Amino acid sequence: MREADVPLAEVEGIGSQDLDAIIGEASRWLAEHQNDDGHWVFELEADATIPAEYILLNHFLDEIDDEREQRLARYLRRIQGKHGGWPLFHDGDFDMSASVKAYYALKLVGDDPNAPHMRKARAAILAHGGAERSNVFTRFTLAMFGQVPWRACPVTPIEAVLLPRWAPFHTTKVSYWSRTVMTPLMMLYSRKARAVNPRGIGIAELFRENPERVRDWMKNPTGHWIGAALIQIDKVLRVIEPAVHRLFRARAEAWALDFIEKRLNGKDGLGGIYPAIANTLMAYHTLGLPKDHPNVRTAREAVDGLCVRHGDVEYVQPCLSPVWDTCLASHALQEAGLKAGDAPIARAHDWLRGRQILNVVGDWAHNRGHLRPGGWAFQYWNDYYPDVDDTAVVVMALDRSGEPEVNKEAIARAEEWIVGMQSANGGWGAFDAENNTDFLNHIPFADHGALLDPPTVDVSARCLGMLAQIGRTIEDPVVRRGVDFLWSEQEPDGSWFGRWGTNYIYGTWSALNALNAVGVDPQDPRVRKAVDWLKARQQADGGWGEDCATYWQDRKTEVKGSTPSQTAWALLGLMAAGEVDSPEVERGVRYLLEAPRDGGKWQEELYNAVGFPRIFYLRYHGYSAYFPLWALARYRNLSQGNGARPLYGM
Numbered sequence: 001m002r003e004a005d006v007p008l009a010e011v012e013g014i015g016s017q018d019l020d021a022i023i024g025e026a027s028r029w030l031a032e033h034q035n036d037d038g039h040w041v042f043e044l045e046a047d048a049t050i051p052a053e054y055i056l057l058n059h060f061l062d063e064i065d066d067e068r069e070q071r072l073a074r075y076l077r078r079i080q081g082k083h084g085g086w087p088l089f090h091d092g093d094f095d096m097s098a099s100v101k102a103y104y105a106l107k108l109v110g111d112d113p114n115a116p117h118m119r120k121a122r123a124a125i126l127a128h129g130g131a132e133r134s135n136v137f138t139r140f141t142l143a144m145f146g147q148v149p150w151r152a153c154p155v156t157p158i159e160a161v162l163l164p165r166w167a168p169f170h171t172t173k174v175s176y177w178s179r180t181v182m183t184p185l186m187m188l189y190s191r192k193a194r195a196v197n198p199r200g201i202g203i204a205e206l207f208r209e210n211p212e213r214v215r216d217w218m219k220n221p222t223g224h225w226i227g228a229a230l231i232q233i234d235k236v237l238r239v240i241e242p243a244v245h246r247l248f249r250a251r252a253e254a255w256a257l258d259f260i261e262k263r264l265n266g267k268d269g270l271g272g273i274y275p276a277i278a279n280t281l282m283a284y285h286t287l288g289l290p291k292d293h294p295n296v297r298t299a300r301e302a303v304d305g306l307c308v309r310h311g312d313v314e315y316v317q318p319c320l321s322p323v324w325d326t327c328l329a330s331h332a333l334q335e336a337g338l339k340a341g342d343a344p345i346a347r348a349h350d351w352l353r354g355r356q357i358l359n360v361v362g363d364w365a366h367n368r369g370h371l372r373p374g375g376w377a378f379q380y381w382n383d384y385y386p387d388v389d390d391t392a393v394v395v396m397a398l399d400r401s402g403e404p405e406v407n408k409e410a411i412a413r414a415e416e417w418i419v420g421m422q423s424a425n426g427g428w429g430a431f432d433a434e435n436n437t438d439f440l441n442h443i444p445f446a447d448h449g450a451l452l453d454p455p456t457v458d459v460s461a462r463c464l465g466m467l468a469q470i471g472r473t474i475e476d477p478v479v480r481r482g483v484d485f486l487w488s489e490q491e492p493d494g495s496w497f498g499r500w501g502t503n504y505i506y507g508t509w510s511a512l513n514a515l516n517a518v519g520v521d522p523q524d525p526r527v528r529k530a531v532d533w534l535k536a537r538q539q540a541d542g543g544w545g546e547d548c549a550t551y552w553q554d555r556k557t558e559v560k561g562s563t564p565s566q567t568a569w570a571l572l573g574l575m576a577a578g579e580v581d582s583p584e585v586e587r588g589v590r591y592l593l594e595a596p597r598d599g600g601k602w603q604e605e606l607y608n609a610v611g612f613p614r615i616f617y618l619r620y621h622g623y624s625a626y627f628p629l630w631a632l633a634r635y636r637n638l639s640q641g642n643g644a645r646p647l648y649g650m
Contacts, residue, residue, distance in 0.1 A: 042325050056101065059201075154218060180263065280299045321622070428460045458500050517648070
């Protein structure tokens with residue numbers, strides 16, 4: 001046999017037998033973890049904040065569950081950082097707000113403030129400026145527990161929901177997650193809600209200054225002059241607030257309750273996210289709804305459904321990710337060779353088709369009222385808030401299975417919706433179009449910097465990949481505008497920012513796959529610059545890794561270690577740019593073949609995604625199962641095909 005006839009994997013020294021064996025093992029593992037009805041759902045882990053808030057919620061409502069709270073406390077103690085406080089991601093820096101909430105939660109469940117771990121936490125909090133340095137959301141919690149005065153919180157009157165759309169603030173001008181979190185929170189603020197706190201626990205010891213004597217609670221979140229002006233407006237609103245409440249609160253609360261009830265979403269909860277569900281429960285309590293009220297029971301079931309128990313340890317997920325996990329697992333298994341007729345794919349796609357939202361006009365219609373619904377949510381059900389990203393990835397999974405008649409209507413409805421959700425700048429946001437009223441990120445409430453849902457590279461790349469895969473070319477005006485948006489967002493070093501995954505590796509993989517799908521020449525200088533950036537970021541062990549701290553501009557190059565999921569993204573990006581035969585790809589493949597696994601799932605402790613950059617991070621437990629499998633299978637497919645370009649949009 002001439003060398004040219006030998007599969008590339010063997011020429012480079014990567015034995016096809018080893019590659020096949022691990023692809024087979026990972027495929028079997030993934031198939032074995034599929035639920036009977038066809039879907040996959042893996043754990044979604046955040047930081048200490050959500051489990052701590054769950055304990056605080058129980059004590060707010062006087063619904064203490066000592067057994068569960070002790071399991072949550074064990075989790076909180078386990079993830080305490082070496083610095084004494086709690087980080088936002090594994091092995092991260094001290095974070096004030098997470099630390100204050102975790103300390104308070106542990107004290108509520110009975111931990112002795114003089115225990116070593118509590119003394120260590122308290123010392124760290126005080127050394128970093130004390131609990132008065134907590135963020136806005138934490139100060140709302142502390143105000144409800146009587147630990148800070150309500151003036152520590154920005155003016156957030158419920159009457160704001162009655163403002164007309166032409167007003168500077170309107171609920172449709174903020175993101176879906178902000179809308180669902182703020183609506184019940186504004187009721188809590190306007191009523192100056194007070195936790196039951198039956199054990200009377202406080203945390204005065206965490207403040208360096210008496211909270212009643214602190215005068216400068218309001219901070220300018222961006223340092224911009226607009227932020228400074230809005231702080232002055234906050235002071236004016238504080239004076240007129242009582243009169244506004246007398247005139248409009250009843251009407252505003254009725255509007256808010258109607259908004260919430262229409263979106264209660266059964267056991268998936270308001271918006272499908274923990275903060276909105278918890279705020280709803282506290283608002284119902286504050287308004288006096290009995291515990292056996294159907295809406296209260298529904299919200300309670302939703303929040304409890306986010307708990308994950310492992311023996312004597314438990315934590316609380318921020319939300320559930322079944323649609324996302326299912327469509328990505330389908331892609332990985334199809335890349336590994338499974339076909340439409342194989343049971344895992346057939347059952348997954350049948351389940352996915354049944355989850356398409358076709359009859360509910362969601363909040364996205366505020367800016368796109370002419371569209372018919374046609375998307376998929378991220379959670380089991382979240383009809384008012386279908387996810388553009390999920391929708392694009394589901395369509396690509398359905399389309400690649402090669403069942404045009406079965407999937408025709410689902411894909412057509414999704415295509416119509418995705419095209420209509422394109423924003424004026426050519427990109428796509430996650431849940432809304434034209435959600436870019438930038439000045440709102442300057443309001444005192446927005447110190448988390450994520451009030452809006454503007455177009456992002458990663459979501460836009462998935463939409464472009466989908467449109468290309470189902471037949472639209474770069475000559476199509478929708479595709480052309482999307483490609484122009486991607487180019488406009490490329491960083492000077494050649495990479496792309498990753499809004500929903502960590503970070504520049506994720507963004508660069510996303511963009512390169514989309515550009516490949518629409519037919520951009522892999523020798524385009526801009527593509528080569530991205531390829532050079534990815535190659536330069538490869539680590540000594542052959543893998544790729546990127547720390548969550550890279551969301552701070554002065555820490556863009558930080559790495560704690562290589563991870564299987566980030567290595568898979570880098571490999572998929574390089575292969576999309578025609579680099580299947582490069583030494584960097586071979587070393588990356590070797591890293592995945594040799595990296596530790598638990599059965600067919602790669603081990604990965606470091607966090608791999610983001611909710612809000614610099615504020616809230618995530619670890620998708622499924623990422624280390626399906627992304628490495630996907631990358632290895634694509635490498636096998638392309639190397640055996642002599643480097644042919646991938647046929648699919650991602």
